[in-house]
Amino acid sequence: MNSQNGTGRDERPYDIVLFGATGFVGVLTAEYLARNAPPGCRWAVAGRSAAKLARLRERLTAIDPGCAELPLIVADASDAAALRDLARSTRAVATTVGPYVWYGEPLVAACAEAGTHYADLTGEPEFVDAMFVAHDARARETGARLVHACGFDSVPHDLGAYWTVQQLPEGVPLRIDGFLRSNAMFSGGTFASALTAMGRGAQTLRAARERRLHEPRLVGRRASAPLGAPRFSRETGAWALPLPTIDGQVIARSARALDRYGPDFRYRHYAAVRTLPMALGGPAFVGAGLALAQIPAARRWLISRYEPGTGPDTARRARSWFSVRFVGEGGGRRVFTEVTGGDPGYDETAKILAESVLSLAFDDLPPRSGQLTPVVAMGDALLSRLRAAGMGFRVAHTE
DSSP: OOOTSOOOOOGSSSSEEETTTTTTHHHHHHHHHHHHHHHOOOEEEOOOOOHHHHHHHHHHHHOOOOGOOEEEEOTTTOOHHHHHHHHHHHEEEEEEEHHHHHHHHHHHHHHHTTTEEEEEEEOOOOHHHHHHHHHHHHHHHHEEEEEEBBBTTTTTHHHHHHHHHSOOSSSSSSSEEEEEOOOOOOOOOHHHHHHHOOOOOOHHHHHHHHHHHHHHOOOOOOEEOOOOOOOOEEETTEEEEEOSSSSSHHHHHHHHHHHHOOSSSEEEEEEEEEEEEHHHHHHHHHHHHHHTTTTTTHHHHHHHHOOOOOOOHHHHHHHHOOEEEEEOOOOOOTEEEEEEEEEEEIIIIHHHHHHHHHHHHHHHOOOEEEEEEEHHHHHHHHHHHHHHHOOOOEEEOOO
16 A cells, blocks of 8 residues: 555545546546446545536446445635645545646645645646646655646656566667557647647746756766657658657656666657658648647637537547557667557546556555656556556567
């Protein structure tokens, strides 16, 4: 049993609280917990609407009759006092309430102060960097693990790179490229977060500079995630377009924290597309979105077209899939690995968030605290959980 926060299990009424439980991904996460939380797990759902929480409990009771007495916690993302009470009541919190740069900090602050483990779904670099500067030191003092990007951003990529590193020799320079393919739709929340981040370029750069001033320098080792150039990848038979998402940053931070990644580690992150027209059209589409995101009125209009909290139906999600292929080299060895799963933006994200908070609450984890990546916080424990839950991690080929 993990008790790194220094608080015995019986001293807090809950093991897990899911905040933002009535949103689209929140509901899916709550349903996953209703089906998969271990016997004796004391969990609660939280959000700003008591009526919506009550309706969610009815829905969960149809899955597990034991949820009829599931505790409901009414708290708003802007109510610091309510969030402090929430954090003190539980050993671990999972939150789906974004964009996090607008709504996320009060809960992070409450968890850092209370020694409560925290997991979210953010893919917003500005938020992650700002939270490191503001709350990493206090979380280290209280024993809290603050783990961002516990959804499709960035667990399959972070764990996939970690899995690939494990197949390569130790103590040598390592090079890994990751190639993402998917047929899925973005969630409304992901779309809103992406547009928000695109429209906050100056703030994102400022937060990154501030983090570098506070972050200890890596001594005697190197780890980086440079943005690659567009190219045709013979390894995957697809056009590789650089993906400027948070995933590469997360992987590089895992590599800086763990010696197993070797003395000189480099990761590059790509989207893999099969045809040349798609390869040419993708950057143009992203460029148009980036330009529109700079105009507040256009950004608000785009977000309103695809509201957070909305998403595709069960049938559409059932047809969705993702694959991340990794090509790793080092010490004279070359390895091809793959991480696969179902609908990334919704079903798999809900699964990953739920298993992450279960791992933080129950698994015997390394004695680390502060702001951590998923791999550094949970590593092998989360990998085992997700494999047992149906996510694929395989070695496709070695040379």
